[in-house]
Amino acid sequence: MLGTGGGGGVRTGSLAAIAAVRRHGPVPLVNLADLPDDALVVPMSGIGAPTVSHEMIHGEDEPRRLAEEVERIFGRPPAALMSAEIGGANGVAPVAWAAQLGVPLLDADGMGRAFPEVQMISMYVAGLAADLVIMSDVAGNVVTIRPVDGLWSERIARAVCVAAGSHALMSDYVLTAGQARGAVIEGTVTRALEIGRATEGTADPLGALREALGAARLITGKLTDVERRTAGGFVRGSATIEGTGADRGRRLTLELQNENLVAVEDGRTRAMVPDLITVVDTETAAAVQTESLRYGQRVTVLAWPCDPLWRTPKGLETAGPRAFGYDLDYVPVEELTAHG
Amino acid sequence: MAELRIGIDVGGTNTDAVVLDAGGRVIAKAKRPTTPEVTGGLRAALDAVLSDLEGGPRPGDPTASGPTASGLPAGGHGAGGHGAGGHGRRAGREDVTRVMLGTTHATNAILERRGLGRVAVLRLGAPATTAVPPLSDWPGDLREAVSAGEAIVPGGHYVDGREIAPLDLDAVRRFLDGVRADAVAVTGVFSPADDAHERRVAELVRAEYGLPVSVSHEIGSLGLLERENATVLNAALYGVAAHVTGALRTALAERGLGARPYLAQNDGTLMTLEHAARLPVSTIGSGPANSLRGAAYLSGVADAVVVDVGGTSTDLGVLAGGFPRESAAAVEIGGVLTNFRMPDILAIALGGGTVLRGTPGSRAAHAGPVRRGVRVGPDSVGYRIGREALVFGGATATMTDAAVAAGRVPPGSEGWRERLRAAVQTLDASREAGDMSERMADILESAVTLADEMIIDAVDRMSLGRTGRPLVAVGGGAFLLPGRVPGAGEVIRPEHAEVANAVGAAIALASGRVDTILPAGDGRSAAIEGAKEEARARAVAAGADPAGVEIVDLLEVPLSYLSEPAVRVHVKAAGPLAR
Numbered sequence: 067m068l069g070t071g072g073g074g075g076v077r078t079g080s081l082a083a084i085a086a087v088r089r090h091g092p093v094p095l096v097n098l099a100d101l102p103d104d105a106l107v108v109p110m111s112g113i114g115a116p117t118v119s120h121e122m123i124h125g126e127d128e129p130r131r132l133a134e135e136v137e138r139i140f141g142r143p144p145a146a147l148m149s150a151e152i153g154g155a156n157g158v159a160p161v162a163w164a165a166q167l168g169v170p171l172l173d174a175d176g177m178g179r180a181f182p183e184v185q186m187i188s189m190y191v192a193g194l195a196a197d198l199v200i201m202s203d204v205a206g207n208v209v210t211i212r213p214v215d216g217l218w219s220e221r222i223a224r225a226v227c228v229a230a231g232s233h234a235l236m237s238d239y240v241l242t243a244g245q246a247r248g249a250v251i252e253g254t255v256t257r258a259l260e261i262g263r264a265t266e267g268t269a270d271p272l273g274a275l276r277e278a279l280g281a282a283r284l285i286t287g288k289l290t291d292v293e294r295r296t297a298g299g300f301v302r303g304s305a306t307i308e309g310t311g312a313d314r315g316r317r318l319t320l321e322l323q324n325e326n327l328v329a330v331e332d333g334r335t336r337a338m339v340p341d342l343i344t345v346v347d348t349e350t351a352a353a354v355q356t357e358s359l360r361y362g363q364r365v366t367v368l369a370w371p372c373d374p375l376w377r378t379p380k381g382l383e384t385a386g387p388r389a390f391g392y393d394l395d396y397v398p399v400e401e402l403t404a405h406g
Numbered sequence: 407m408a409e410l411r412i413g414i415d416v417g418g419t420n421t422d423a424v425v426l427d428a429g430g431r432v433i434a435k436a437k438r439p440t441t442p443e444v445t446g447g448l449r450a451a452l453d454a455v456l457s458d459l460e461g462g463p464r465p466g467d468p469t470a471s472g473p474t475a476s477g478l479p480a481g482g483h484g485a486g487g488h489g490a491g492g493h494g495r496r497a498g499r500e501d502v503t504r505v506m507l508g509t510t511h512a513t514n515a516i517l518e519r520r521g522l523g524r525v526a527v528l529r530l531g532a533p534a535t536t537a538v539p540p541l542s543d544w545p546g547d548l549r550e551a552v553s554a555g556e557a558i559v560p561g562g563h564y565v566d567g568r569e570i571a572p573l574d575l576d577a578v579r580r581f582l583d584g585v586r587a588d589a590v591a592v593t594g595v596f597s598p599a600d601d602a603h604e605r606r607v608a609e610l611v612r613a614e615y616g617l618p619v620s621v622s623h624e625i626g627s628l629g630l631l632e633r634e635n636a637t638v639l640n641a642a643l644y645g646v647a648a649h650v651t652g653a654l655r656t657a658l659a660e661r662g663l664g665a666r667p668y669l670a671q672n673d674g675t676l677m678t679l680e681h682a683a684r685l686p687v688s689t690i691g692s693g694p695a696n697s698l699r700g701a702a703y704l705s706g707v708a709d710a711v712v713v714d715v716g717g718t719s720t721d722l723g724v725l726a727g728g729f730p731r732e733s734a735a736a737v738e739i740g741g742v743l744t745n746f747r748m749p750d751i752l753a754i755a756l757g758g759g760t761v762l763r764g765t766p767g768s769r770a771a772h773a774g775p776v777r778r779g780v781r782v783g784p785d786s787v788g789y790r791i792g793r794e795a796l797v798f799g800g801a802t803a804t805m806t807d808a809a810v811a812a813g814r815v816p817p818g819s820e821g822w823r824e825r826l827r828a829a830v831q832t833l834d835a836s837r838e839a840g841d842m843s844e845r846m847a848d849i850l851e852s853a854v855t856l857a858d859e860m861i862i863d864a865v866d867r868m869s870l871g872r873t874g875r876p877l878v879a880v881g882g883g884a885f886l887l888p889g890r891v892p893g894a895g896e897v898i899r900p901e902h903a904e905v906a907n908a909v910g911a912a913i914a915l916a917s918g919r920v921d922t923i924l925p926a927g928d929g930r931s932a933a934i935e936g937a938k939e940e941a942r943a944r945a946v947a948a949g950a951d952p953a954g955v956e957i958v959d960l961l962e963v964p965l966s967y968l969s970e971p972a973v974r975v976h977v978k979a980a981g982p983l984a985r
Contacts, residue, residue: 077743078538078631081538081542081543081631082537082538085537085538085539085542086540098834104730115565117565117628117974118565120628120629120631121529121565121595121596121628121629121630122534122535122562122564122565122570122595122596122630123531123534123537123630124534124535124537125532125534125536125537126536127531127533128537128538132456142897166537194482200765204533204534204535204570204573204785205533205534205570230566230570231570232565232566232568233563242740248716275853290871291871335762358735359777360734360870361869361870361871362866362867362868362869363867
């Protein structure tokens with residue numbers, strides 16, 4: 067739901083989390099306020115090719131080797147693990163990694179959603195330097211990079227990832243809890259759990275979901291057109307939903323780029339990135355990923371506000387509509403949908 | 407000399423059988439109830455179709471006096487055209503050269519956790535993949551029934567072909583020494599691209615342990631956990647497969663049939679019993695595939711939306727180039743996710759036996775769609791339709807009644823409309839004054855409207871936006887369908903549509919497929935030729951005539967985020983059966 071169409075599937079990560087909790091016990095969730103300033107928070111995420119991650123799954127030792135390297139560098143072990151990206155695969159897998167390490171999971175992440183590019187993360191917006199990257203792979207290799215800037219960080223990390231078989235575990239922005247205050251998006255793990263619980267065992271999953279998200283319903287209808295093209299490693303395209311029932315006669319177009327980025331109706335923008343736009347199955351309220359959009363699906367498009375951090379000038383510069391190539395001035399979704 | 411083929415399809419409700427002559431015409435057909443242990447229904451259908459072929463009486467026909475579950479009259483199954491061999495004598499069982507069986511044995515075994523073998527589950531991939539152990543997502547009772555033990559040992563490959571670790575055969579031996587298993591399932595990381603490690607382990611198991619082995623590169627495509635699941639299910643089904651092939655051979659021998667037997671698989675093609683014994687999991691999903699192929703054959707249309715209306719549900723599929731369009735999504739069997747290719751089927755709860763209710767008072771118990779005072783299904787009277795539907799003198803309003811009231815009747819249903827009209831008039835006349843419930847006549851009329859809307863909606867979903875394709879109506883309940891469906895072209899109702907699935911089994915080809923990753927650079931052309939050759943070889947191994955094998959499907963998908971440009975290639979070869 068928080069992947070806004072992207073972020074990758076959660077199935078493998080969920081299975082890993084269940085297996086790890088079964089083997090190592092439950093993972094405590096901690097708040098940033100409960101950690102002393104010098105406690106180390108380690109964001110972790112998997113990087114690589116989706117095809118590979120479905121075939122060559124993570125090994126159990128990758129998080130441990132990465133955490134040992136953190137301890138070698140900082141002189142103390144991680145106090146908590148954090149999801150770098152709560153939406154999609156990297157939102158669920160950290161539960162497995164935290165269980166394997168026996169450390170708590172921080173109730174926070176770096177996006178509050180999913181984003182496609184490395185700098186689109188709250189720690190970057192907060193001005194923290196990405197001058198340390200630690201990677202570990204299935205073979206047992208650990209690589210520490212001290213890049214001069216974000217561009218080099220991306221370039222070298224990609225090269226290492228390819229050498230490692232296009233699949234690795236990565237941590238950039240190792241933080242102290244003091245640094246993390248104001249630089250991470252708090253409460254997102256709790257929010258994800260609430261969203262899941264809200265739609266379980268209810269007669270009206272869509273209504274329950276809207277309430278849990280505080281989301282506006284942009285349209286309910288039928289998917290009538292999906293256009294996709296792969297460019298520069300990203301899937302770009304658009305999807306058209308024609309209204310049914312009370313929405314008959316209306317038509318909404320979604321602009322996609324891994325995630326759902328902009329929703330347009332009659333030339334009027336109804337919602338735009340960094341606010342969250344998610345397509346759900348009208349009947350079950352299950353989220354539909356952009357790669358699974360298909361003609362004829364009966365869907366509802368929901369949109370709700372992003373974290374305030376993304377609405378700051380630096381936040382919008384990093385992940386606003388112009389960062390994705392749309393010539394649009396950002397207007398919050400509450401204002402766009404207030405009279406619709 | 408006439409060369410006859412028998413096609414048999416074991417469905418959830420009925421077991422159908424047909425005899426096709428050398429020209430591919432249906433010269434005999436029969437429909438019998440599927441029995442719980444499956445084999446009884448198979449024998450009954452075989453006896454009935456042979457009897458129909460040879461023109462004799464059909465002793466012990468349990469449905470002769472009533473209609474079948476899908477609303478089809480059981481009498482008058484004889485298709486005419488006996489002796490179509492045209493050699494001055496009546497065709498007989500000695501003329502049958504091939505028997506093709508599509509069966510639910512394997513599906514039932516998994517769903518009911520019955521007759522499954524104990525499998526030693528071996529994954530080649532350590533130190534990778536250990537975060538998700540084998541069978542992690544299996545329902546507890548199925549895992550309990552199937553697993554003899556699980557291990558992840560060093561081996562397997564990276565996406566670029568390097569070894570993750572040298573294959574540790576001693577670790578394989580240590581694991582196998584400690585388990586008691588009926589079969590072994592071996593799944594190597596990236597084996598669809600490089601099967602060397604799986605092959606070496608298979609050789610070891612056969613040579614040193616004498617156990618049958620399933621290797622994942624023969625079973626599924628990329629996606630480790632789903633392929634592993636399918637491979638383990640395959641190994642668990644060896645016993646079931648032996649039972650089916652044995653039962654079929656015995657049934658044929660008992661009836662003096664010297665015909666060569668084949669089993670149908672999920673892509674609408676056939677395999678020899680020897681092949682099926684190695685790949686029993688491939689028989690899962692053969693029912694819908696047979697129905698689609700049969701519809702294509704009977705209608706003469708290669709591109710169409712096929713609507714198969716049964717007693718309880720309606721299956722919609724799409725024919726593309728004469729073959730079923732395949733599902734893009736992973737397929738769940740008995741609670742286990744697998745990734746082998748299955749026909750893309752949309753099933754809706756609408757069939758000849760679907761129960762209709764006036765809405766007052768029924769709101770709480772049932773979840774079917776409601777419109778204009780009527781609720782359609784989702785439950786069905788199933789095989790009891792012959793007793794319970796209004797048209798057959800029962801007290802339950804069914805979709806068959808609604809269709810008959812609207813003037814939609816199957817062939818050979820003389821008197822149905824009159825009988826129904828009388829039943830409805832009696833019902834509505836007996837209503838007490840002030841009864842606020844719907845009149846039965848109105849319920850039936852609304853139900854047809856609602857059912858048509860369900861069909862139109864389902865056809866639209868399956869069309870993926872392409873309108874105008876003809877709609878082929880098959881199955882025992884095909885008469886339920888309207889004469890026109892918006893979004894589809896002409897509605898074709900081929901002769902013998904009620905046994906399209908058995909016809910589909912009888913006319914099927916043999917096939918082979920390869921799903922792998924190849925370099926997109928200089929070696930691409932040669933690599934694709936190699937994949938085509940492998941697919942052809944697999945088709946021949948499945949029983950195809952080497953001279954007639956053709957590549958029927960070639961799909962290339964570029965892979966993202968890799969160092970070297972690479973493509974995922976899917977090749978399918980198919981051809982007529984070898985003589």
